[in-house]
Amino acid sequence: MPDDPFADLGGQRERTRAESIGDELAERDRVDPEEPPRRPEPARPRNRYAWAVGIGALMVIVAVLLLNAVPNRGKAVLGPKQGSPLPAFAAPLASGALVGDANLCQRTPCPDGAGKVPACAVASEQVLNSCKLRGGPAVLTFVVTQGTDCEPQVDRVERMRRAFPDVSFAVVLSGLEHDEAVQLVRRRRWTLPVGLDRDGAVTNLYGIGVCPTTVFSGGDGKVAAVTLRNLTEQQLRDRVRRLAQ
Structure with missing residues (x-):
């Protein structure tokens, strides 16, 4: 039998240690209440x-x-002006044995570094001479090899060009030394003339800033159109067909 027969009935009893601590904390909250949590400041617009x-x-x-x-x-990077003659240059061909920079002399007296004689006066089977391209409709494709993937444009030109025997097709290839260019031409099986512009001088002369760039010139040797993007074979055929009319 328990010592206190009235304990279960809720009679008076001594307070426990836990209850005393709870009362102390409640009194402390009443006297010195904590500050309510602050709302976060809205984000400033x-x-x-x-x-x-x-x-x-x-x-x-x-x-x-x-x-x-x-x-x-800082000059225009949109290619030569429509209606202007093709700027003169004579560049070593990848298929030839000449090694060096292109001749850019437009007329006498030739500036230092441009060439000893005007480019149009350079007659050799080992050079690509733009002055000869002025003799009829021509398509000149500019390709820069460093950091680009423009070679497929020349592949498309290579495939469609034989359908237009009265139109001249050529490539200006910038950014490679002679031996590297020869390997590229052989690897891709290009048979059209490829002029080497190892120092980018011809590209600069023509104001080329996009790869690939295609320059179309008419039978009068003047620039008919310039495209600053890839062209499909059908687009090339359509443009060349209009050029040859």
């Missing part, structure tokens, strides 16, 4: 004007960097 200005400044910086990166140092 961004300054859209400052954001737009920042993006605009970044675009200007990128444009300046790209402009300084192209070889023509």
Whole structure:
């Protein structure tokens, strides 16, 4: 029998240690209550004007960097002007044995480094001479090998060109030394004339800034059109057909 027969009936009894601690904490909360948790401050709206200005400044910086990166140092990068004669140059052919830079002299007296005689006066089976291309309709494809994948455009020209025997087709290949260019031409089985522009001077002369670029010239030797992108074989045929009319 229990010592306290009235314990289960809720009579008075001594307080436990846990109950005493609970009472002390409750009294402390009443006298010195904790501050309620603060709501997080709403995010401040961004300054859209400052954001737009920042993006605009970044675009200007990128444009300046790209402009300084192209070889023509700020000149037009859209190719030669429509209606103008094909600029004169004489470049070593990949199929020949000549090694060196292209002749860019337009007329006498020739500037230093452009060539000893005007490019149109250079007569050799080992050079690609743009002056000869002026004698009839011509298609001149510019290809830069470094950091690009433009060679397939020449593959398409190679496949369709034989359907137009009265039109001259040629390539200006920039960025490779002679031996490297020879290997590329053999590997891709190009048989059309490929002029070597190892220092990019011809590309600069023509104002080329996009790869591939195709220059179409009419029977008068003047630029008829310039395209700054890849062309399908059918697009090439359509353009050359109009050129030959």
